[in-house]
Amino acid sequence: MATLLQTRQENASWRDYLELTKPRVVLLMLITSLVGMFLATRAGVAWPVLVFGNLGIGLCAGAAAAVNHVVDRRIDSIMARTHKRPVTAGRLSPVAALGFALLLAVAGMALLLTFTNELAAWLTLASLLGYAVLYTGFLKRATPQNIVIGGLAGAAPPLLGWVAVTGHISAEPLLLVLIIFAWTPPHFWALAIHRKEEYAKADIPMLPVTHGEHYTKVHILLYTAVMIAVTLLPYAIHMSGLLYLACAVVLGGRFMFWAVVLYRDSRPHAAISTFKYSIWYLFLLFIALLADHYLLLNL
């Protein structure tokens, strides 16, 4: 066993450890937590909170992603998209990956407790456990609503950023969480339609597998409509101004365009195009929130 572990780790490079953390997903999460921080105050954010707060959130999110790689190693080996992952392909042992996850989680929590506040740290830990334990260990295999419920963990970063700055929860960051919560089903189900056969092969009850493509596309349309409505609320409650509203309408209109294209199947590769657009959408929407915040402050 010891020899087996050693052989596996000899083949591992730093890239394998980086891959464990799902870096591109975590990067987008960090953009949303950064925006949560900036929106929380009219004054600037103190640099230790900015730097170590985001680093702490990022390390904890990376730890959750690494646990996901270990728990899912068998189903990941069945799917073409995931079969080359470091634990699945045997370049890293589950023990090494779990040890790495523990290290990231402890470092992340220590940074949050030292440089932010207890509430931010415990909410981050709850998100970590929500994704690594509740979603990955249970919901993913249990119900086609897995990503709707589990989506809360991924949606939390703007709240984590806001609380890191203020020390308390308020309505505005919950609205930002609600935007990502409503965004997650169109984001993921578009990909799940594209990869339906793989999920079926791995026996994971994703919505297109259990309820079919048509039903999933209708739900993508519905969640997209809800998401667009929710993105108008920051303007309605005077949290953001006209620049944000214009961006939310244009970006949301484009999302609806893709949801309709997908529903009608009127273009080739509509599902993967919708998925790719969803990532640009969230990125640009949060940049718009930030730009609008500073425009309003300087008016």
Ligand code: HEM
């Ligand atoms: C439960 C909630 C979520 C689920 C089930 C989910 C699912 C997925 C899956 C399966 C992929 C992999 C696509 C691939 O490798 O081909 C992916 C990619 C991605 N997701 Fe999500 N996602 C969720 C939440 C989020 C959140 C909250 C964010 C950011 C705020 C996010 C950002 C991204 C990004 C940036 C990618 C592209 C990664 C890359 O190019 O490697 N996701 N998502």
Ligand SMILES: CC(C)=CCC/C(C)=C/CC/C(C)=C/COP(=O)(O)OP(=O)(O)O
């Ligand atoms: C502390 C904090 C903010 C925690 C959030 C952690 C986190 C990285 C959430 C990511 C959401 C995500 C990529 C889900 C896909 O998992 P999957 O298993 O369905 O996708 P896969 O098949 O690509 O592994």
